[in-house]
Amino acid sequence: MLKKVFGSAVFGVEATTVTVEVNVDTGIGYHLVGLPDNAIKESNYRIAAALQNNGYKIPGKKIIINMSPADLRKEGSAYDLTLAIGILAASKQIKAEDLDRYLIMGELSLDGNLQPIKGALPIAIKAREEGYKGFILPMQNAKEAAIVNDLEVYGVENIKEVINFFDKGEALQQVKIDTRKEFEKNLDFPE
Known part of the structure; x- marks a missing residue:
């Protein structure tokens, strides 16, 4: 089964x-194409451990990404x-009807916890430009991305939260920033 997930x-x-x-089909193999660097090619090890430690698995089938x-x-x-998330959705381990409305x-980490990413602000700006409903990313980056208005930003700590959001409809906590208040809080007026 073919599923599309969006990143940046x-x-x-x-x-x-x-x-x-992500296409999951009969056979065996894990093929990652589209000019990924070594860190992305190594992702299957991190993903396999994270899924295993959260009650899921990479299917023993042919996976083409x-x-x-x-x-x-x-x-x-x-x-x-x-x-x-693409592997879980394509292998029907989770339901994910609204997958195309979010940038993820x-x-x-091997236990499924999320580590921060680089470039959350430009990614959020692009997500809003292209009409995505929301941006799901590590909690450590959520404030930076939430500066962008008209985009729902969800900071998560663990993959399980994202799985439950798509599979079970459990709500994610939306991160909102009042930019005016943040700006005024950081102003230092001389007396």
């Missing part, structure tokens, strides 16, 4: 949406969560 690549201050197509646009270099471990990014 950041170059300088510009973000480009990356479509992650295409990161599109294929001619754009993808770097870093921030695609772990994107790939993991995050580095996975």
Whole structure:
């Protein structure tokens, strides 16, 4: 079964949406294409451990993952969560009807906890530009992304929260920032 999940690549201050197509079919193998760097190629080990430690698994089938646009270099471990959710949805381990409405990014620890990513602000700006409903990312980056208005930002601590959001409809806590209040709080007026 084919599923599409969306992430983003950041170059300088510009973000480009990356479509992650995950196809799970009969056979055996794990194939990752679309110019991924070594950190992304190693993601299957982090993903396998994170899923195992949270009651799920990488299916023993043929998995083909295409990161599109294929001619754009993808770097870093921030695609772990994107790939993991795609694998779970494509292998029918979770329901994920609204997957195409969210941009998902995050580095996975072996226990399923999320580590911060780089470029949350430009990714959030691009997500809003392209009409995504929300952006799911590590809690450590949520305030930075929440500066962008008209985009729901969800900071999560563990992959299990994202799985339960898509599979069981459990709500995620939306992070909201009052930029005016934050700005005024950080002003230092001389007396």
